[in-house]
Structure formats: structure tokens, C-alpha cells
Amino acid sequence: MERQHRVTPTTVATLNDLVAVADYSLMDTLNSDPEGKVDGADHAPRQVFSGHYVPVNPTPIDNPEYVAHSQSLFRELGFADSLAQSSDFVRMFSGDLSRAPEPMRNVGWACGYALSIYGTEFYQQCPFQTGNGYGDGRAISVLEAVINGQRWEMQLKGAGRTPYCRGGDGRAVLRSSVREFLAQEHMHALGVPTSRSLSLYVSKTEQVRRPWYSEGSRLLDPDILISEPVAISTRVAPSFIRVGQLELFSRRARKQEHPQAMEELEKIVLHLIDREYGDVIDQSLTTAEKVVVLAREFRSRLTSLVANWIRVGYCQGNFNSDNCAAGGFTLDYGPFGFCDVFDPQYQPWTGGGHHFAFLNQPVAAERNFHSFCSAVRPLLAGHPDCLRQLEEIQSDFPKVMQAQMEKMWAAKLGLDTFEPALFRELATLMMQTPVDYTMFFRELSSLPDDIEPLKKSFYKSATYAADPEEMDKRWSAWLTHWQSLTRPGTREELSSQMKLINPKFSLREWFVVPAYQQAAAGNYALLRELQDVMTKPYAEQSEDVEKKYYRLKPPELFEVGGSSHYSCSS
Numbered sequence: 144m145e146r147q148h149r150v151t152p153t154t155v156a157t158l159n160d161l162v163a164v165a166d167y168s169l170m171d172t173l174n175s176d177p178e179g180k181v182d183g184a185d186h187a188p189r190q191v192f193s194g195h196y197v198p199v200n201p202t203p204i205d206n207p208e209y210v211a212h213s214q215s216l217f218r219e220l221g222f223a224d225s226l227a228q229s230s231d232f233v234r235m236f237s238g239d240l241s242r243a244p245e246p247m248r249n250v251g252w253a254c255g256y257a258l259s260i261y262g263t264e265f266y267q268q269c270p271f272q273t274g275n276g277y278g279d280g281r282a283i284s285v286l287e288a289v290i291n292g293q294r295w296e297m298q299l300k301g302a303g304r305t306p307y308c309r310g311g312d313g314r315a316v317l318r319s320s321v322r323e324f325l326a327q328e329h330m331h332a333l334g335v336p337t338s339r340s341l342s343l344y345v346s347k348t349e350q351v352r353r354p355w356y357s358e359g360s361r362l363l364d365p366d367i368l369i370s371e372p373v374a375i376s377t378r379v380a381p382s383f384i385r386v387g388q389l390e391l392f393s394r395r396a397r398k399q400e401h402p403q404a405m406e407e408l409e410k411i412v413l414h415l416i417d418r419e420y421g422d423v424i425d426q427s428l429t430t431a432e433k434v435v436v437l438a439r440e441f442r443s444r445l446t447s448l449v450a451n452w453i454r455v456g457y458c459q460g461n462f463n464s465d466n467c468a469a470g471g472f473t474l475d476y477g478p479f480g481f482c483d484v485f486d487p488q489y490q491p492w493t494g495g496g497h498h499f500a501f502l503n504q505p506v507a508a509e510r511n512f513h514s515f516c517s518a519v520r521p522l523l524a525g526h527p528d529c530l531r532q533l534e535e536i537q538s539d540f541p542k543v544m545q546a547q548m549e550k551m552w553a554a555k556l557g558l559d560t561f562e563p564a565l566f567r568e569l570a571t572l573m574m575q576t577p578v579d580y581t582m583f584f585r586e587l588s589s590l591p592d593d594i595e596p597l598k599k600s601f602y603k604s605a606t607y608a609a610d611p612e613e614m615d616k617r618w619s620a621w622l623t624h625w626q627s628l629t630r631p632g633t634r635e636e637l638s639s640q641m642k643l644i645n646p647k648f649s650l651r652e653w654f655v656v657p658a659y660q661q662a663a664a665g666n667y668a669l670l671r672e673l674q675d676v677m678t679k680p681y682a683e684q685s686e687d688v689e690k691k692y693y694r695l696k697p698p699e700l701f702e703v704g705g706s707s708h709y710s711c712s713s
């Protein structure tokens with residue numbers, strides 16, 4: 144596949160500057176659904192039997208209003224901030240491509256994908272029970288652009304129905320859009336690979352109904368239907384290929400569903416390599432050889448990603464294969480959460496159970512990696528040596544994952560090597576006390592002489608309250624043990640290294656709730672404040688910020704439906 148390296152002007156000041164670098168090579172290299180409507184007016188749920196994408200045009204939201212854009216992404220892309228509120232940019236990124244300037248096309252694309260939950264193939268989520276009606280139900284990509292040598296795909300979320308909408312309305316509400324918008328940029332600032340947020344627009348007049356929690360509800364499931372404003376957010380990434388997408392084509396190849404099935408599988412895998420692994424996979428290798436390198440590289444990215452999630456207290460919530468980006472970055476901020484209390488079983492999504500809980504994410508990742516290996520395996524038929532290598536890459540996943548986890552825990556503790564006994568005692572203490580995960584590690588990063596500063600992070604459970612003296616004694620013993628193991632060198636150096644690993648601020652749900660509630664009433668002040676604070680998560684920031692955002696979760700906010708847990712998020 145030819146890579147085009149067109150360079151944008153240093154500043155993209157107008158929509159014309161952007162569309163001038165729009166690139167549609169994807170629509171030519173990949174297969175279009177032969178039954179797709181050329182004009183993109185393809186919004187009713189139906190089965191899509193072949194092809195990598197369906198041409199489909201977004202459905203604009205009524206009366207769009209600017210909510211936010213990511214200043215840091217705009218800067219990276221060379222976009223002028225003023226662009227985000229200019230009328231033609233607003234029109235396009237709120238879903239109206241009808242007047243997009245040339246060479247912009249007024250048709251985007253949506254992709255089908257398959258679903259495996261914790262490594263098991265599922266079809267029942269597809270309305271036709273065949274898997275042919277499952278995919279981007281409300282996400283539509285509108286262009287790719289190569290900007291300063293980096294390729295970005297721009298995808299609208301909440302842009303209306305596609306053939307994969309499964310009877311849904313194709314919309315995203317402001318609440319879920321604000322959550323995803325803030326989280327993507329926070330994650331990036333935390334140094335964790337992720338899709339990025341470009342822009343967010345809300346409709347001043349269009350609302351949809353969603354199940355939600357009544358004020359103060361402590362029920363697990365939503366108990367009311369509420370009307371919420373619809374929004375369109377645009378996210379960008381080198382591609383949006385998911386493990387589930389590779390699985391869709393692999394399942395078709397396995398079942399010989401149509402004559403081009405194997406060729407379509409190969410094409411999507413080569414496309415993934417081009418978009419996400421172009422710099423690490425030699426173009427001159429055969430497909431089978433490329434697949435082996437791809438598997439090894441994806442394993443490395445995925446294990447590192449999950450270790451990073453745990454480092455920053457993030458639980459993805461619904462880590463199915465269709466929410467697992469094949470490029471190895473975080474995708475789909477649905478029922479996610481950043482933990483307050485350290486709890487290995489932390490899981491804000493009531494439907495996620497133990498499988499996708501905080502410290503089970505390495506195992507969930509392994510399941511997704513197995514789905515990935517099964518999906519690419521047909522491309523290695525007739526290449527016993529490559530097959531053997533893939534087997535080995537797959538079976539070594541737990542070893543590599545474990546190594547990444549140990550490296551991460553050692554770094555969080557400012558140690559050169561992982562100390563199992565020290566860590567075991569810490570995990571026990573963190574659970575029994577329990578501690579606020581973010582605050583504990585941040586306080587530790589200041590290298591306290593005694594446990595007093597650490598107590599700022601203690602929630603003090605019944606276990607702690609039953610015998611605080613004994614607990615404090617154990618904490619002091621642990622601290623002394625830890626101090627004896629920390630790296631030689633100056634204290635300042637160690638402290639500042641640890642403060643780059645252990646963030647001061649994390650995007651806890653109880654910060655986000657009032658921000659999206661205010662936003663729904665047209666007040667974006669809190670949202671902007673969170674944007675600002677959470678894109679500098681390692682910085683000390685002001686006293687005022689510290690008072691508001693560096694504190695224990697108030698007791699009355701625990702177990703609140705829609706904040707501590709949610710059954711749906713869209």
C-alpha cells in the first residue's frame with residue numbers, strides 16, 4: 144500500500160486547509176460493501192455480507208453548539224483554535240457533510256466487526272444472529288489526513304444510524320460524549336496510548352431518551368427514562384481497527400462464506416499493518432512473516448497498555464474484542480472508570496462482573512489476544528514455521544504481561560526491581576485500610592519519613608477502625624521496609640521520578656458528573672476546568688485545584704447509581 148505523505152500547512156486556519164489534505168485512499172484499498180448505497184443514505188439496519196466498510200453519510204444534529212475542542216490536539220495538528228468555532232468546521236463536525244468543500248466527500252464510512260466476550264465468540268448481539276449486522280452503529284469516519292507525517296482517521300461518534308445500528312438511534316448523549324471527550328485527553332496526558340478527542344458539539348434542540356438513575360438512586364440498574372441532549376464528538380486515531388474487526392473477516396474465511404473472504408481478511412490485516420505498524424514491519428516481508436511480527440508487536444503494545452491502565456487506576460469496564468483496538472491503544476470510553484479506593488475487583492459497569500475488573504484486566508487482555516491470534520491464524524496456513532512462532536507468541540502472553548506488571552509496580556514504588564514480599568504486604572494493607580489509590584502513591588512519591596502523610600489517603604474501613612494502632616504499626620513497618628529498598632541517589636531525583644509515574648489528579652466520575660450536568664444546562668465552566676486540570680495530571684497545580692481535586696471521595700458519594708456504577712453508558 145502506498146503511503147502518501149502530503150504535508151499540511153503549518154497552520155490549518157480554515158476548513159479548506161484541512162480538506163486540502165483529506166485522503167480517501169482507504170476507500171480504494173479496502174473493499175466497499177457491494178450493496179452499499181453510493182450516496183451514503185444507508186441508515187436502516189440490515190445485513191452486510193461482505194466488504195470492509197459501508198459508505199454512509201452522517202445525520203447532522205439540529206442546531207449544533209460548540210462545547211469543546213482539545214487545544215493540545217489542535218496544537219499537535221497545527222489547527223488554529225478559532226477553527227473549532229468557525230461555522231463551516233462546526234457544520235462538518237456536527238455531522239453535516241452536504242456543504243463540505245472539495246475535495247471533501249460527503250459520504251463517510253462505517254465498519255462491521257465481530258464480538259468476542261472474554262475470548263468466546265458471540266453472535267446474539269447481532270439482530271440477525273449472523274454477525275452481519277454488528278459494527279459501527281453510531282460511529283462514522285469522515286476522512287483521513289496525513290498531517291506532519293502522521294496519519295489520522297477522524298471519526299464522528301453519535302452521527303446517526305448506520306446499517307449496523309441494530310435498531311438504535313445512532314445518537315450519543317451529551318453525558319457520555321463529555322465523559323469520552325475528557326477521558327481521551329486525560330489518558331493522553333497520563334502517557335497512556337489512546338484515541339484522541341478533536342471536538343464536541345451539542346444540539347440545542349434535539350434530545351433522545353435513555354434509561355438512567357433517579358437522583359440519589361442506589362439501585363444497580365437505571366430506574367427512570369430521561370431526555371438528554373444529543374451530541375457529536377469527533378475522535379481521531381491512526382485507525383479504528385478493532386480485534387473484533389479482524390475476527391469478522393476471519394470468521395467469514397473460516398466458514399467460507401463467500402469467495403473473497405480470505406482475501407478480505409488479508410487486506411484488513413495488511414491495512415492494519417500499514418496504519419498502525421508501518422514503522423516496525425518491513426514492507427518487503429511476505430504476509431505470513433508480517434503477521435508474525437504484527438502479533439509480537441501487538442502483544443508488546445497490549446501488555447504495556449494494560450499495565451499502564453493499572454498504573455493510573457483505570458478500568459476499561461467492557462474489554463471485549465470489539466472494544467480492543469488492534470493498534471494497542473485505549474478505545475471506547477463507555478462504562479469505564481478511574482478508581483478511588485484501591486480494590487482489585489473495582490468495576491464500575493454493573494454488567495462487567497469479575498471478568499473486566501481492575502486487576503483482572505491482564506487476563507481479559509490475554510483473552511482478547513487469543514481472539515486476535517485465532518483471527519490472523521488462517522493467513523499462516525501452509526507456513527508451519529510462522530504458525531509455530533505465532534503459537535509461541537500466544538502462549539508466552541502471560542509471561543510478558545507479568546513482566547510488564549512487575550516493571551510497572553516497581554516503577555510506581557520507585558524501585559529498580561519488583562519486590563514480591565514488599566508488594567504483597569502493600570496490596571494487603573491497601574485493601575484492608577483501604578487507601579485512595581491515586582493519593583496513596585502520590586503521597587509516597589514525596590518520600591515521607593513516617594506514615595502521617597500517607598494517612599491523607601486512608602478511607603479507614605471497619606478493619607482499620609477496629610485496631611488503628613496495630614494497622615499503623617504494620618504501615619510503619621512496611622514503610623521502613625520500602626525505605627530500605629529504594630534506589631540510592633538524591634531524594635529529589637527519586638521523588639521527581641516517582642511523581643512522573645504516579646499522577647496527582649485522575650478523572651474520577653464524581654468530578655465528571657457535575658460537569659456534564661452543568662453542560663446539559665448550557666454551562667461549560669466546570670467542563671473547561673476539568674479539561675485544564677486533567678490534561679496536567681502530574682503537575683502540582685494551584686492550592687485551589689488541590690483542594691477540589693486532590694481529596695478523598697466523600698462517603699455520601701459511594702454506591703450512587705450513575706456515578707459509582709452504571710449499567711449502560713451511551
Ligand SMILES: Nc1ncnc2c1ncn2[C@@H]1O[C@H](COP(=O)(O)OP(=O)(O)OP(=O)(O)O)[C@@H](O)[C@H]1O
Pocket residue numbers: 277278279280281282304307308309310311312313314315465466474475476477713
Ligand atoms: N445509540 C446507538 N445507536 C446505534 N448503535 C449503537 C448505539 N449505541 C451503541 N451502539 C452500537 O452498539 C455496539 C456496542 O456498543 P458500545 O457501547 O460498545 O459502543 P460505542 O460506545 O457506541 O462505540 P465505540 O466502541 O465505537 O466507542 C457498537 O457497535 C455501537 O456502535
Ligand SMILES: [Mg+2]
Pocket residue numbers: 465466475
Ligand atoms: Mg464499543
